[in-house]
Amino acid sequence: MKPQHLDIVRQVLDHEVIDSNNVPCGMVDDIELEGRPGEGLRVTALLVGAGAWTKRLPSAFEGLAARLFGTQLTRVPWSEVESVTERVKLRSEAAELGLGGADRKAEKIVGKLPGSG
Amino acid sequence: MKKFVEIFLGILTAMGGFVEVGELVFSVNAGAKFGFHLLWVVALGTIGIIAFCEMAGRVAAVKEQPVFNLIRERAGLNAGLVTLVAANLVNLLTCTAEIGGIALLWQLLSGWPYRWLALLALVFLLAVVWILSFQWIERVFGLLGLLLCVYLGAAYYLRPDWTQVAAGFVPNVPRLESSSEYTLFAYFVVAILSSVLLPYEVYFYASGAIEDGWNPSDVNLNRIISIIGSVLGSLLAVALMVCGAQVFRPLGVEPQLPGEAALAASMTFGKAGLLAAIGGMFFAFAGAAIETALSGAYNLAQFFGWPWGKFRPARKAARFSLTWMITFALSALVIMTGVDPVSVVEYSIVFSVVILPFTYFPVLVIARDKELMGEEHANGRFANAVGWFYLAVITLAALAAVPLLIATRGGKG
Numbered sequence: 001m002k003p004q005h006l007d008i009v010r011q012v013l014d015h016e017v018i019d020s021n022n023v024p025c026g027m028v029d030d031i032e033l034e035g036r037p038g039e040g041l042r043v044t045a046l047l048v049g050a051g052a053w054t055k056r057l058p059s060a061f062e063g064l065a066a067r068l069f070g071t072q073l074t075r076v077p078w079s080e081v082e083s084v085t086e087r088v089k090l091r092s093e094a095a096e097l098g099l100g101g102a103d104r105k106a107e108k109i110v111g112k113l114p115g116s117g
Numbered sequence: 118m119k120k121f122v123e124i125f126l127g128i129l130t131a132m133g134g135f136v137e138v139g140e141l142v143f144s145v146n147a148g149a150k151f152g153f154h155l156l157w158v159v160a161l162g163t164i165g166i167i168a169f170c171e172m173a174g175r176v177a178a179v180k181e182q183p184v185f186n187l188i189r190e191r192a193g194l195n196a197g198l199v200t201l202v203a204a205n206l207v208n209l210l211t212c213t214a215e216i217g218g219i220a221l222l223w224q225l226l227s228g229w230p231y232r233w234l235a236l237l238a239l240v241f242l243l244a245v246v247w248i249l250s251f252q253w254i255e256r257v258f259g260l261l262g263l264l265l266c267v268y269l270g271a272a273y274y275l276r277p278d279w280t281q282v283a284a285g286f287v288p289n290v291p292r293l294e295s296s297s298e299y300t301l302f303a304y305f306v307v308a309i310l311s312s313v314l315l316p317y318e319v320y321f322y323a324s325g326a327i328e329d330g331w332n333p334s335d336v337n338l339n340r341i342i343s344i345i346g347s348v349l350g351s352l353l354a355v356a357l358m359v360c361g362a363q364v365f366r367p368l369g370v371e372p373q374l375p376g377e378a379a380l381a382a383s384m385t386f387g388k389a390g391l392l393a394a395i396g397g398m399f400f401a402f403a404g405a406a407i408e409t410a411l412s413g414a415y416n417l418a419q420f421f422g423w424p425w426g427k428f429r430p431a432r433k434a435a436r437f438s439l440t441w442m443i444t445f446a447l448s449a450l451v452i453m454t455g456v457d458p459v460s461v462v463e464y465s466i467v468f469s470v471v472i473l474p475f476t477y478f479p480v481l482v483i484a485r486d487k488e489l490m491g492e493e494h495a496n497g498r499f500a501n502a503v504g505w506f507y508l509a510v511i512t513l514a515a516l517a518a519v520p521l522l523i524a525t526r527g528g529k530g
Contacts, residue, residue, distance in 0.1 A: 014189045014190050014193065014194060014197075015186075015190055016182075016186055016422045017422060023424055023433075024418075024422050024423060024424045024425070025422065025424075026421070026422040026423075027189065027420075027421060027422040029194075048422075053194055056194050056195070057194070057195065057198070058195065086180060086182055087182075100424075102436060103423060103424060103435050103436055104435075106435035106436045106438075106439055107432050107433075107435040109435070109439065110431055110432050110435040110438050110439060111432045111435075113247070113431070115247065115248065115431075116430060116431040116432040116438075117429075117430020117431055117432050117433065
């Protein structure tokens with residue numbers, strides 16, 4: 001269920017993204033819009049990943065942040081969004097959408113330790 | 118009954134988790150230098166920490182969302198990032214100070230080299246956080262930290278002049294001999310305020326509320342725990358200051374190390390008092406080290422949308438788990454370079470206060486936002502007034518902190 005009026009800056013941008021199993025898989029780091037002057041503007045995708053948010057930093061820090069956090073970027077089509085509440089919920093699992101990759105990498109390291117669940 | 122137990126445990130853990138190495142060292146030292154004249158600063162700080170813990174806990178309970186998620190949503194990416202970097206630098210610094218404190222205590226007991234004990238402390242902390250659940254971490258370290266209550270007894274048996282103690286709670290500046298003494302007094306005002314208001318406590322408390330599964334019905338539970346827990350916790354700080362005034366001031370000694378503070382307990386209760394004091398300090402420092410490391414991991418994970426929490430298996434919150442491990446490791450490494458642990462404690466307290474406004478401002482802005490919190494749960498006029506007042510106080514303290522650190526040559530006067 002999507003609300004009728006959606007303020008994409010207040011209600012979508014910088015909100016947490018959760019997948020169909022309610023697992024956090026990033027933030028809405030940027031939003032992709034489509035349209036021409038004089039025509040309607042449409043949200044086409046959510047952009048998730050350091051490649052999106054580092055571009056929003058003051059230019060002096062952009063390069064440094066990109067070097068530290070990488071430029072990984074995942075485009076999640078707007079049609080994948082199931083609902084927008086406090087969190088933005090997606091219809092599929094994180095891995096199917098290419099989200100949460102860094103966590104799966106880290107899981108390989110942490111998973112080697114005894115008692116990691 | 119279950120609710121009662123929860124409240125009781127919450128209060129005790131808040132109380133036991135209140136004291137950390139900086140607060141201990143500064144409280145005892147403040148008593149030794151200025152008698153009871155700084156007690157009002159503890160009281161001032163306590164009301165502030167209550168106000169901000171209550172707000173952060175209420176936000177977490179009402180939104181069932183941690184504070185750093187909301188900071189990013191509301192303050193935006195850039196301002197949020199400033200808060201994140203500031204908060205996590207102080208977490209790292211505080212964690213380093215606590216590990217240094219643990220190593221010093223163990224050195225006192227064993228006589229082993231300090232650096233290797235820091236390594237041992239690292240292994241201990243990693244193992245404890247890895248093995249224990251969040252609830253057990255809270256209970257073990259919160260409750261055993263209550264061994265510090267030995268100082269309540271010590272303060273009583275040291276027979277301070279209670280009218281003078283009471284007078285210390287009224288804001289005052291004592292008559293001092295020179296202007297440098299006044300500067301030193303101002304430095305202690307800032308340091309004590311900072312030690313009571315350390316920012317990790319607020320964020321840890323709010324994330325803990327989510328770990329414990331709080332929801333809007335827990336708003337009153339939050340209020341009771343944050344108020345009573347903090348008041349009882351700061352009673353310990355008061356007792357430490359009274360002990361400093363009664364034991365060290367007449368001798369003209371300035372206790373710098375945590376071990377020296379333990380002497381105050383041993384003078385009244387002998388060997389048992391000494392052991393209780395050292396045990397209490399150990400659990401308080403280790404508890405604070407754990408809280409700061411976890412707090413750093415919570416903040417990062419919430420800001421970037423990683424799966425987080427001790428309630429998840431470590432494997433399922435992998436980056437979160439790696440973050441607290443790395444925080445412990447970096448902190449222990451700093452101590453192992455051989456830096457003076459007392460200086461680390463000083464710096465952790467002074468730099469905390471510098472960034473305090475950045476970490477508390479967003480909490481206030483979110484808690485007062487009626488659109489976000491709803492009419493019922495947003496700050497009322499009273500909470501807003503208290504919030505803005507403390508923001509002004511900590512901003513002043515933040516501006517004064519570094520000049521005072523330099524002017525007093527790190528509190529040496």
